[in-house]
Amino acid sequence: MKFLCQFTAVEDNRIVILNGAGRSGSNGYVFYKYLQVNHPEFNVSLIEPWPSSHLKWESWQKIGSARYVITTHQPFKVKKGQINLQFWHGVPLKRMGIMANNTRYRDNKRNEKLWHKNADIVASNSDLYESLMSACIAIEGKKYRKMGFPRLDALNNPVISKEELLKDLFDTEDSQAQIGIYMPTFRYELEDKSVMEKIKSGNFFAFNDFNGEELNAALKARHQYLIVKLHPYEMRMFENFDSHYSNIAFLNNDYLFDHNYDLYELLGDTDFLMTDFSSIYFDYLHLNKPIIFITNYLKQYEKVRGLLMGPYEEITPGICINSQEELLGNLDELDNRQIHNRRLYWLDLTNQVKGNNYCEQAFNAMTQNN
CATH class of the missing domain: 3.40.50.11820 (CDP-glycerol glycerophosphotransferase, N-terminal domain)
Incomplete structure (x- = not known):
């Protein structure tokens, strides 16, 4: 052909x-x-x-x-x-x-x-x-x-409102809502069966101290809602795809295809990003909103594949956390002036097209x- x-x-x-x-x-x-x-x-x-x-x-x-x-x-x-x-x-x-x-x-x-x-x-x-x-x-x-890049045009022009996104994914209304989104990179290439087993069991962070009910309760107490957007490979193997949590929802490709949305057309409605080694954080800098970096498999990634820049803590303008305990300890203050200035620095460095x-x-x- x-x-x-x-x-x-x-x-x-x-x-x-x-x-x-x-x-x-x-x-x-x-x-x-x-x-x-x-x-x-x-x-x-x-x-x-x-x-x-x-x-x-x-x-x-x-x-x-x-x-x-x-x-x-x-x-x-x-x-x-x-x-x-x-x-x-x-x-x-x-x-x-x-x-x-x-x-x-x-x-x-x-x-x-x-x-x-x-x-x-x-x-x-x-x-x-x-x-x-x-x-x-x-x-x-x-x-x-x-x-x-064309995808950046979509960031500041959400196709639906924050209220509509909250209703679609969490079936709720909350005038105080803060919506976060968790987007990890492709973790299968770590070739670590223990990571895949944790994800398959519902531990989408692959934390050693993961507790879904505890996490949900902490989010709920703060009017925070977490969208989990896993890599398609991980989503296919995820046993608990339909979330039973009030403040945690899983976003799959069906929702995006059915509505003719691209994920970036929704990101503008979110209030913070959580990721590990995904390049999405460079794009999220355009929104100038808090970013949390998950580092529990940093050493493995550096060994198996490697990163192009480092040290990791110096190139990531946000809070770095290694466990659920650390995550919960930072939910009340995701941002400060120092982190804000670092985001602006990295935005200028990675985007010269205004x-x-x-x-x-x-x-x-x-x-x-x-």
Whole structure:
């Protein structure tokens, strides 16, 4: 199919978005929604999941006829005349490619060749981002364009109100509510069965001292509500998917797909973020709200995969906690002036593209590349 679509004539007004990022901060999906509303003169198609070995011939025809091919993971195109705009799906904090401790030389060299051959424009938001990405995948500097990332447009424009989100996920009303969201990274790669067993049993933090009832009671006493958004792999193995807690709710992809939401279109309604080594925290800095960093598997991650920057406590502008006891001890004061200033420092370092029209900047960079 891929070979046959090379013979399809290219249409200058056709854009195809190969979305491998689902609905969890997908530049591709947010850009797709933007194009539909703001540039009806273009014929835009969203193809997901990507990559897929089961695409219909119709989808391959769309890929083959597109002048612009947009990707969120590996760059891809089938013809020299096509322009590939590479969004990627996060500012890297964990090592990947040639920098990672758990990758193979042959795979890394193949990926480098793909980027050299297929990526025409690589979206960027800072010199730091370009340095981190090139360290991992050896991207040539001339490919970068500082345009920001479409997903950032969604942060300050929630598609529903905080009250609606509270009603949807917690079935309650609370004028004093503080909504937090917990988004850990992919912990399966730690290859630690004990971590997976804890998660499977309902211990989504994988704390040694986890107590769901105690955590829920502490949140309830403070009018705090916690949304748990696990990696899809972890969510599939989670036994207690339907929360019986009043102040803890699990957000799955079904909710996002059923409502045509991307997660970033809801993040603006939250009051704080909890994460471990996920690059989401770089994006959350745009909201200038508290971030809690979970460090109970920091040493294992540094050994198995590695981090691109460190020491960890110096690059994370927020409270670092290692256990539920420490978490509960910090719920009353998630922020202070020192942490606030550190967030602003890291925002300036990781984002040199100002404004809130990242989708439009991406569109201009793409269409003016001819």
